[in-house]
Amino acid sequence: MKINFGRESQNRRSRHKSFQNSGDPGTMKIKLISPKMTLRPMDSEFKRVLSPSISLLVLANLTPNEHEVYIEDENAQKINFNDEPDLVGINVNVDTSPGAYKIAERYRQKNIPVIFGGIHASAKPQEALQHGDAVCVGEAEPVWQQILNDVQKGCLKGIYYHDRPVDLAQMPLPRWDLIRKDKYLYTSIVCASRGCPYHCDFCYNSCDYMHNKHRNRPIENVIEEIRQLGTREVMFIDDNFIGNIPWTRDFVRAITPMKLRWHAAVSSNIGQHLDLLDAMKTSGCESLFIGFESISRQSIASVKKYQNKIEDYQQLIKEIHSRGMMINASMVFGFDHDHPNIFQDTLEWLVSNKIETITAHILTPYPGTKLYNQLEKEGRIVDHDGTHYNTSKVVYEPKNMTREELYQGYLWIYKQFYSFKNIIKRMPATRSQRLPFLLFNLVYRKYGKIACQLARLGFMNRLGRLARRLSYGID
Secondary structure, rough: OOOOHHHHHHOOOOOOOOOOOOOOOOOEEEEEEEOOOOOOOOOOOOOOOOOOOOHHHHHHHHHOOOOOOEEEEEEOOOOOOOOOEEEEEOOOOOOOOHHHHHHHHHHHOOOOOOOEEEEHHHHHHHHOOOOOOOOEOOOOOOOOOHHEEEEEEEEOOOOOEEEOOHHHHHOOOOOHHHHHHOOOOOOOOOOEEEEEOOOOOOHHHOOOOOOOOOEEHHHHHHHOOOOOOOOOOOEOOOOOOOOOOHHHHHHHHHHHHHOOOEEEEOOOOHHHHHHHHHHHOOOEEEEEEEEEEEOHHHHHHHHHOOOOHHHHHHHHHHHHHHHHHHHEEEEEEEOOOOOHHHHHHHHHHHHHOOOEEEEEEEEOOOOHHHHHHHHHOOOEEOOOHHHHHHOHHHHHHHHOOOOOHHHHHHHHHHHOOOOHHHHHHOOOOHHHHHHHHHHHHHHHHHHHHHHHHHHHHOOOOHHHHHHHHHHOOOO
C-alpha cells in the first residue's frame, strides 16, 4: 500500500463543525450521488441509464436504520442542490471526477461534509482530498460505520482504508427500493465476486490500493439476491465470472434449475474448461463478454495479459458459438506495437469470426495503474482532463502512429463493424440468437440515439423488458 496519508489528511477535520439535525440527534440524512458519465462518439443516452450504480445500493444497505439515506443519479435525474443532508457521498470514476468535484463544492459551500469513494478516488485519494473532506479507499464495508460516527463527531479523518480484503459473506443486498427502476434500461444486475486473479498493467487491478485477491460470495447469498430481483434474466457484473473455476462450477450447477437467461464477463482461458462451457449453456448462459483486447501477441504481452493466448482465440470462438452463445469482444487499440494497419486487420478478424458485438477502446492509462505510471515516467501523458479518460480520447503519445491516426482508426472500426454489410456477415448461425443480435446491433448501437429518445419518454425500463421478452421469451 503506497498511499501517502500526509499530515493534512491525518489531522483533517470536517468542515461540518458540529453535527446538527432538526430531528433525533442520533440520526443523519445521508445523500449518495452518482455523477453523470461522459459519452463516447458511438454512445447514446442508453449508456448512462443502462443500469444504476450497484455499489451505492449496497452502501445504502450498510447504513444503520436510524439514518435516512437517499440516492440521486445524475445520469437519470438532475441533482437537487436545495436539500440539506448531513453527509454527501459521491462515487467517482476518472471520467466523472471533474463533475463529481463540482458537485462536492456546491455542498461544501453550505458546510456539508463530502466523502468520495469509487475506483478513481481510491486510486488517487490525495487528488480527491483537494475537493472533499474524506475519501474511502477501496472497500467500504469495514469503515462505513466509523465514517458515520466521525461525521457525527465533526472529525472526519481524511482517508479511510481497511488493509484486508472483506469477507463477502457479510456483503449486504442492494437497496433497490431507493431508486426508480423505470429510469433504467436494465436493473437485473448481480455481483457474485470481487477482484480478478489477473493484474494486467492497464487495469485498475494493478493499482497499489487493490487487495489483489479474487473472492466469491457464498452461493446461497447470490441465489437469494437473484430470487429477490423477480426476473429470470440476469447480468453478472463481476470483473471475471470464472476467477475461481471450482466456485463457478458449483454455482452454475446450483442455478440450473432456476431456468435463467444470463450473461457474464469471463477471461479467455474459459476455452480450457469446455465442460464448464457446457454447464454454463445448460444453465441458461446467452452471451459472454471476453477481453480479447488485441490480435497482436506483442501487444498482449506488453501489458502482461498472460492469460490470453492468441493462437487459441479462433478455437475458443468456435466453441462458444457451437453452444449457441454470443460474444461481446473487448478490443483495445494504441498499444506500443500497434501500427495503423491494426484497425483493418482487426476488423477482418472480427467479421470472419462472426463476433456479435464489440466494445472497442483507445488504450487509456487510468491514473494509478501500472500503465499510467509507466507512460508518465516516459513523459508521454499529454492530456490530464479527466473527462477524456473514457477510452474514446487519445491522452498519451502512441509510438507507431499519430494521435490523430489512432483516434480516426478507432472511429473507423466502429463505423465499419456496425455497417449493414458487416452486420449481415456477422449474423449468428444459431437462429435463437438472431433477434437479440439484431436488437443490440441496430436498436442499441447503430440507431441507439434515436431509440433512446423514444425510450426517454418514460418507457426506458419497459423497453428493456420488451427486449427480454422478444429475445428470450421472459420478463
